[in-house]
Amino acid sequence: MGAMAEKMTDAQWRKFVSYGTRTGKLSTVRADGSPHVAPIWFVLDGDELVFNTGKNTVKGRNLTRDGRVALCVDDDRPPFSFVVVQGSARVSEDLDEIRHWATRIGARYMGEDRAEEFGARNGVPGELLVRVAIDRVLAERDVAD
Template identity: 55%
Template structure:
């Protein structure tokens, strides 16, 4: 993490913000093959220094990650005084079936509750899906934007 940028937020605050309950979706930014931008919401979790989510190989997100690997994610709250975190980095993928089921269940538990983890692991931990691990290069975290 070579270019960490913290604006008005303690260094570890961004991780707490990303992991807050209720879970916030990450807005994932990638580039299409023609260079135009694409943004989509994703369910995320943290694993050590990495941001982790799942997506399918044949989606715009998946194709971009396989082709390029550079990604950005934004997390925000929509109530005053407003806070946000942006993360940029390089994505690596894992298609191991055990990892797919593990991360599908783990992220589902964050967003849908522990009782739904197994069902989502079975539904989303399947061939064609990928575990995406973002190796974070830069974080910008801003607290109390309206103040």
């Protein structure tokens, strides 16, 4: 048996969640208090996570009503690492902001050549820009090492 899982430093967890096309699994709170989980594309902007969602999706409605969220990003290959962040979301319907961030997110997940297309598709009325102010981070690497 190797050493126990190691806590990541601030720089390590930021690099981890921003690596490649890792998605986040976002947990929001339904009206009845139960959790809802959905995979999302996101980018890190300083101390905030930024993503887009439709205003009328389950997560969009949940976030508009209750900003509490948790997000898990993990590497599913040995030796396994994960980051869980908790925070509070605020939503915006500013189309310029939505388009700007949708383009950045599109570049991360679909490549620079499709970023503008993604930004245009998502920078429309009915979409939300969500910013999650990060309150807590649990980040462990090499869990099974």
